[in-house]
Structures are given as C-alpha cells and as structure tokens.
Amino acid sequence: MPHDRSTTRRGRKRVLPIAVKDGANQMAKQPKDDSQPGRIKQMRMVAGIVHRDNPKALPLTALAAVAAIAVVIVIGFFLKSLLFTIPLAILVGVAVAMILFGRFAQKAQYRMLDGQPGAALAILENMRGNWTVNRAVAANRNMDIVHRVIGRPGVVLVGEGDPHGLASLLASEKKRVARVLYDVTIYDVQVGDGEGQVPIRKLQNHIMKLPSNMSKSQVSEINYRLKALPANMQMPKGPMPKGAKMPKAPKPRMK
Numbered sequence: 001m002p003h004d005r006s007t008t009r010r011g012r013k014r015v016l017p018i019a020v021k022d023g024a025n026q027m028a029k030q031p032k033d034d035s036q037p038g039r040i041k042q043m044r045m046v047a048g049i050v051h052r053d054n055p056k057a058l059p060l061t062a063l064a065a066v067a068a069i070a071v072v073i074v075i076g077f078f079l080k081s082l083l084f085t086i087p088l089a090i091l092v093g094v095a096v097a098m099i100l101f102g103r104f105a106q107k108a109q110y111r112m113l114d115g116q117p118g119a120a121l122a123i124l125e126n127m128r129g130n131w132t133v134n135r136a137v138a139a140n141r142n143m144d145i146v147h148r149v150i151g152r153p154g155v156v157l158v159g160e161g162d163p164h165g166l167a168s169l170l171a172s173e174k175k176r177v178a179r180v181l182y183d184v185t186i187y188d189v190q191v192g193d194g195e196g197q198v199p200i201r202k203l204q205n206h207i208m209k210l211p212s213n214m215s216k217s218q219v220s221e222i223n224y225r226l227k228a229l230p231a232n233m234q235m236p237k238g239p240m241p242k243g244a245k246m247p248k249a250p251k252p253r254m255k
Helices: 019-027 040-051 057-079 082-113 119-124 163-178 200-208 218-226
Strands: 003-007 013-017 132-139 145-151 154-160 184-191
Touching: 019 057, 040 057, 040 082, 057 082, 119 154, 119 200, 132 163, 132 218, 145 163, 145 218, 154 163, 154 200, 154 218, 163 184, 184 200, 184 218
Parallel strands: 154 184
Antiparallel strands: 003 013, 132 145, 145 154
C-alpha cells in the first residue's frame, strides 16, 4: 500500500496510509443531507394543507393573533405599563396563533384521513400520553381490522371497516382477550359515521376520556400477560395455491 510521509513537531517521520487520508478528506467534503425538510419548510407545507382545506383558516389565525396583541396592549395602556406589556402582548399573540393554527391543522388532517384505510391506526399511534398500540391484532377476509390499545382505562379494541363484519370480529377478539385478562376492563370501539360508531375526528378524544381503571404497574402487567396470546391469523381469501397440501388428520388409536 502506498504511504504518505508527514513530519511531526519533533521532526520524526510519521507514516499514514494514503487511503485513510483520502477517506478523511472525502468525509470532510461530503455535503450535509438536505433531504429532510427544515422546520420552516414543514410549517409552509402544513399551512398549504390548511389553506386548501379551509381558505379562511390562515386569515382567521392572523386576525386572532392581532386581536390578542391589541387587547393586551390596551390593558397595559390603562395600567401605564406599556414597556412591560408590549413583549407580553407579542408572546400572547404568537401563542394564540399557534393554538388556533394547530386546531385547523388537526381538522385538516382528520378530513384527509376520513374514509382512508388505516386512518384509525394513524390516530391511535399519535395519541398523547402513555399508550401501547398493537396494530391489526385481528382481521377477516373483507379487510376489517381490529387494533388493540392498552393504557390506564384497560384494553380498548378499535375496529375499522364494514360495520357488519366488525361486530362479530370485535366480539371474537374481546372474548379472546378476556381469557387472559379476565379481571381487566375491555372496551370496544367501531370507527365510522354510523349509529353507535365513533367518527375518526372524535376517536382520540373518545379514548382519552375513558376512565382510568388501572395503575401504571397494572398497565405493565397487562402488556406482559397479552404476550401469551397467540397471533390471530386467518386463511387468505381465494383458492389454494398449486402444490399446497392440506394437513392430514391424526389417525385414530386402536385399542
């Protein structure tokens, strides 16, 4: 391997492999990865989505921020403390704008997800708080799916799909979970706009409002006990593939 000689402070020759030196130079010259959008770019993308969903959202947000700033400044004027209230007014205006913008963005997200497969799972996996989400613990041939959520309320089974197929699927999964968690509260929720169902935009609030029946240690125990449940798999829809053989039945024992 060719070498490159460089001199140290004491005058001695130090031998470095040229491959190592070239590799270090290449690493130093590598550009930064700009594939991930910055925070400002993300905000612009979200603002575009909000504007397409509701053209009045951004003007209302700006108007609310200006109104909040004006109210705080007027209060400071009467209290004769404008020097203190002007910075406070700006902070209050920004906070009001962020809260209102967040609500408009959440509504736009719900409208985008409404009616899409996997919409319930997207909401469940982004809920606030300490929740454990097990995706697609049960399903049938019509692509009706049940997700399992574990938290302080206990176990929440969330189904999305056709209401007729979900009723029996949820009942079957509830019975299966109850065999392991016979002393735990089990809720079942159907996502949809029909009677007795929970709309996708209200799913998070519905689950968050459930009573806290379990302590943190009990929630950990629930997760541990649910690991004993086998996977609930079903045969795929359609004909058997070529070359596949059905399992043979056991031979009767001769006495």
